[in-house]
Amino acid sequence: MFEKEFQHIQELAKKHGIQHYDVYLSKSKAFSVKIFRRDIDSFNYSDSIGLGIRVVLDDITGYSYTEKLDRESLESALLNAIKNAKIVDFKEKVVLENYPSINEDLDIYNKDLLGIPVEDKIKKAKELEKIALDYDKRIVNVPHALIGDNESFFKIANSSGLNKEYSTNACYGFSFCLAKEGEETKSGYFEALSRDFNDIKPQNISNEAAQKALELLGAREIKSGNYPILFNNEMAATLLSTFWRIFSAKIVQEGQSLLKGQLGNNITHSIVNIIDDALLNNGYNTRPFDDEGYPSQKTELISDGVLQSFLHNTITALKDDTNSTGNASRSYKSTINISPSNLYIKPGLSSKNDLYSKFPKCLEIVQLSGMHSGCNTISGDFSMGAQGFYCENGQRKYPIHNFTVSGNFLQLMKQIVGIAADLKFKLSAIGAPSILVEDLSISG
Amino acid sequence: MIKKSIIERVLQKALSNGADFSELFLEDSISSTIQLLDSKIVKSINGNDYGAGIRVFYGHKAIYAFTNDVSEKGLLKAAEAVNKAQIGDKSLEIIDLTEILYDSPHKILIPFDSVPHQDKIALIHLIDSASRNFSAYISQVSINYLEKVQQVMIANSEGLFTQDQRTYARVYVSSIAHKDNQMQTGSEGPGALMGYEFINNLNPEELGRTTAERAVKMLLADYAPSGKFPIIIGNAFGGVIFHEACGHSLETTSVAKGASVFADKLETQIANSCLTAIDDGTIPNKWGSSTIDDEGSPTKRTVLIDKGVLKSFMIDKLGGIKIGIPSTGSGRRQSYKFAPTSRMRNTYIDTGTDTIDDMISSINYGIYAKKMGGGSVQPGTGDFNFSVGEGYLIENGKVSKPVRGATLIGNGRDILKKISMISNDLEMAEGMCGSQSGSIPTCVGQPTIKVDEIVVGGRKKNA
Numbered sequence: 001m002f003e004k005e006f007q008h009i010q011e012l013a014k015k016h017g018i019q020h021y022d023v024y025l026s027k028s029k030a031f032s033v034k035i036f037r038r039d040i041d042s043f044n045y046s047d048s049i050g051l052g053i054r055v056v057l058d059d060i061t062g063y064s065y066t067e068k069l070d071r072e073s074l075e076s077a078l079l080n081a082i083k084n085a086k087i088v089d090f091k092e093k094v095v096l097e098n099y100p101s102i103n104e105d106l107d108i109y110n111k112d113l114l115g116i117p118v119e120d121k122i123k124k125a126k127e128l129e130k131i132a133l134d135y136d137k138r139i140v141n142v143p144h145a146l147i148g149d150n151e152s153f154f155k156i157a158n159s160s161g162l163n164k165e166y167s168t169n170a171c172y173g174f175s176f177c178l179a180k181e182g183e184e185t186k187s188g189y190f191e192a193l194s195r196d197f198n199d200i201k202p203q204n205i206s207n208e209a210a211q212k213a214l215e216l217l218g219a220r221e222i223k224s225g226n227y228p229i230l231f232n233n234e235m236a237a238t239l240l241s242t243f244w245r246i247f248s249a250k251i252v253q254e255g256q257s258l259l260k261g262q263l264g265n266n267i268t269h270s271i272v273n274i275i276d277d278a279l280l281n282n283g284y285n286t287r288p289f290d291d292e293g294y295p296s297q298k299t300e301l302i303s304d305g306v307l308q309s310f311l312h313n314t315i316t317a318l319k320d321d322t323n324s325t326g327n328a329s330r331s332y333k334s335t336i337n338i339s340p341s342n343l344y345i346k347p348g349l350s351s352k353n354d355l356y357s358k359f360p361k362c363l364e365i366v367q368l369s370g371m372h373s374g375c376n377t378i379s380g381d382f383s384m385g386a387q388g389f390y391c392e393n394g395q396r397k398y399p400i401h402n403f404t405v406s407g408n409f410l411q412l413m414k415q416i417v418g419i420a421a422d423l424k425f426k427l428s429a430i431g432a433p434s435i436l437v438e439d440l441s442i443s444g
Numbered sequence: 445m446i447k448k449s450i451i452e453r454v455l456q457k458a459l460s461n462g463a464d465f466s467e468l469f470l471e472d473s474i475s476s477t478i479q480l481l482d483s484k485i486v487k488s489i490n491g492n493d494y495g496a497g498i499r500v501f502y503g504h505k506a507i508y509a510f511t512n513d514v515s516e517k518g519l520l521k522a523a524e525a526v527n528k529a530q531i532g533d534k535s536l537e538i539i540d541l542t543e544i545l546y547d548s549p550h551k552i553l554i555p556f557d558s559v560p561h562q563d564k565i566a567l568i569h570l571i572d573s574a575s576r577n578f579s580a581y582i583s584q585v586s587i588n589y590l591e592k593v594q595q596v597m598i599a600n601s602e603g604l605f606t607q608d609q610r611t612y613a614r615v616y617v618s619s620i621a622h623k624d625n626q627m628q629t630g631s632e633g634p635g636a637l638m639g640y641e642f643i644n645n646l647n648p649e650e651l652g653r654t655t656a657e658r659a660v661k662m663l664l665a666d667y668a669p670s671g672k673f674p675i676i677i678g679n680a681f682g683g684v685i686f687h688e689a690c691g692h693s694l695e696t697t698s699v700a701k702g703a704s705v706f707a708d709k710l711e712t713q714i715a716n717s718c719l720t721a722i723d724d725g726t727i728p729n730k731w732g733s734s735t736i737d738d739e740g741s742p743t744k745r746t747v748l749i750d751k752g753v754l755k756s757f758m759i760d761k762l763g764g765i766k767i768g769i770p771s772t773g774s775g776r777r778q779s780y781k782f783a784p785t786s787r788m789r790n791t792y793i794d795t796g797t798d799t800i801d802d803m804i805s806s807i808n809y810g811i812y813a814k815k816m817g818g819g820s821v822q823p824g825t826g827d828f829n830f831s832v833g834e835g836y837l838i839e840n841g842k843v844s845k846p847v848r849g850a851t852l853i854g855n856g857r858d859i860l861k862k863i864s865m866i867s868n869d870l871e872m873a874e875g876m877c878g879s880q881s882g883s884i885p886t887c888v889g890q891p892t893i894k895v896d897e898i899v900v901g902g903r904k905k906n907a
Contacts, residue, residue: 031525033529039505040505040507040529040530043507043508043526043529044508044509045508045509045510045522045525045526046509046510046511046781047510047511047512047513047518047521047522048495048510048511048512048781049512049513050512062488063488063489064489064490064491065489065490065491065492066491066492066494067491067492067493067494067495067512068472068492068494068512073492076492077491077492080476080490083488083561084488084489084490086561087478087485087488087561087562087565088485088486088487088488089484089485089486090484090485090486090487118525118528118529119528122529333489333491335487335489
């Protein structure tokens, strides 16, 4: 697709004497339907396309974008990128090469998803709400019962002859419900993501969401102090989502990461392995190459507790005299940055039950709040509102609420003493198994 | 932009599953931003946003889709997507489109592309050096220059067919002063619905200097006291409190849901009788003005509160259907990627007859919040919390010394009744307002006002 447009930009670049440039195009379709009180609450459909041009003149980069792809608009986008490069004062070496392709055949597009009728999606979203409400009479409200899908096409070409494209799609279901008993209200949510619409099972999603809200009812307060803390898989993934930027080479080079100067050092407990894998089987962000066209790979960031690598694009890699890890990210409107692909803490061999029984008592955390205001991603310090369970003798005793958990992300990683086998990915493509942390401060 | 016959087919298609109403919004925008940091131009990016949004109503419900495939095929596909959402009970035919173009009172004199880039860069550097030259405490200056031309076309199944062009220019300056571990910021962001003539008329030295001066003044100031005091809130950006704490509650988006404390208060006294408040989308070349709104209705001057009595809400088309009052031309959206909803334009407290001197001399001990900073409002309750960007202590009827770190804590409904004096120095200030339909240009404004009592959160114990 879009060969004609890319061909045209190539001709224009030649005409205007531009030797170093790349072109990035994304086309995405998204659909979602939300049900509230048996009726459609919101219904969104979008089909959008955009093309970004990056021109490099004497180590200065100029950008521009357009959502119109006729010849005239493409030419003015190119001329604008040139004009922009001429007024910027900020110099930075940029690499543009014809990178090789991966050998693997990735299974990231299911053409059957295209044919699912809208009526079926609406029906499934209605089921999501009904199943949650029918689960228990204490489930009083389902503010979010959502079914959606999206499909994206990416194409990248540069002045060194690179010209690659791929398509990917996925669908998801989401249920968020409120359980009420007396004056107490608790929430629970569950999400499922797949490339097969049949895998989105309202029964599983809504039962799980309802169960999670109900089991928190009857929560008690907890005394301040230090406790062993078990983060369930979703909350461990939430922590990693909050702090992944410490692994970005760009953040490290800007002096904003607490991992600066730590390559090769032991930075976590030796049972911890953190991996970014753009080739992961069934991963939401699985892809053949990144937003610079650099081939995808699996990168061990932490192996057996030792910091092995940061996440790089080719610009940061050049500064550190290393290779890109294929983590360049951009949108057609933005400048080049760094993002994880499928990032996760490697699961261990223990069951979650093993983790409960590691200490005579511990607290299990199943909900966190205040990730934005309570977390300093530069220092790693966090203080977040939490809910969960008080556990004793290897099992949950009663739900607890109204407390905060605080500490430092790096400190926490050093104190991980148990990792379960229950790896779960969030819709952000960041995942984790349940983890047990030896000692964290709780204030109730 | 596209042929009338295609638009008619698209509108009919969107209507064809029994909807009450269908609408097509087409946008073609060119925008450009230049950013300075560390006294260097670090970023310059521009682009062309182009696409269409299709909306249909089924009773009180709106369904929205957008695409930037604006070929007939692409638009029909989007129309088909919205009509699949529901089956309605109507079988309507669209009314033939007749194009109506409104005369724009917002004249544009100098198009952006007629001005060389070097002139824009030179102006940005002038602001930067004026700020840095003001004081050695200035450690960073961030400047964002923005220009945008938005072309829109709107048509609907009731026969409406019109176009508009909006031209925006703005410069946003933040000067940061540092001393030891302390940091204070002074910001200004003048903008207008104008071409480059607006930028030409700016005084770059003054912009750099005033932002630096405010940052340094606050850096060296003592902490503000806390407690309940009478306060004076300065003109222009001081209107942000009315905008956040009252304005949003007068939009039909919150009125129709019953989420507004003012929902059933039309024609009742909700404020002190000295207060008149207006939302005006017609002021020539003002940042929040436009000839028509994003639903194609001509904008209006809407008196919200007249001498303390609530007179009108800000109403969009769907909100109007819900509450049974016609649109006030307040349907706005960031771009074709958003469905429109009721939004503010240029919202201000109207001029009064008091003087600042009379206000200050009426206060024994209080705070003069000359320039407001940012803040937030709890939507359901109207409780607000705003920081003071430039504040002074008032002692014995005189402004005594600058104070920093003050926050004003209160409630939108209460504060309206406690505004007791209004001066005659009405001014407006430009901002971006974020809400359901995206981020849009709006003005806030007021003359200097006196509030009899408000809770001030400071760092110091009550003096």
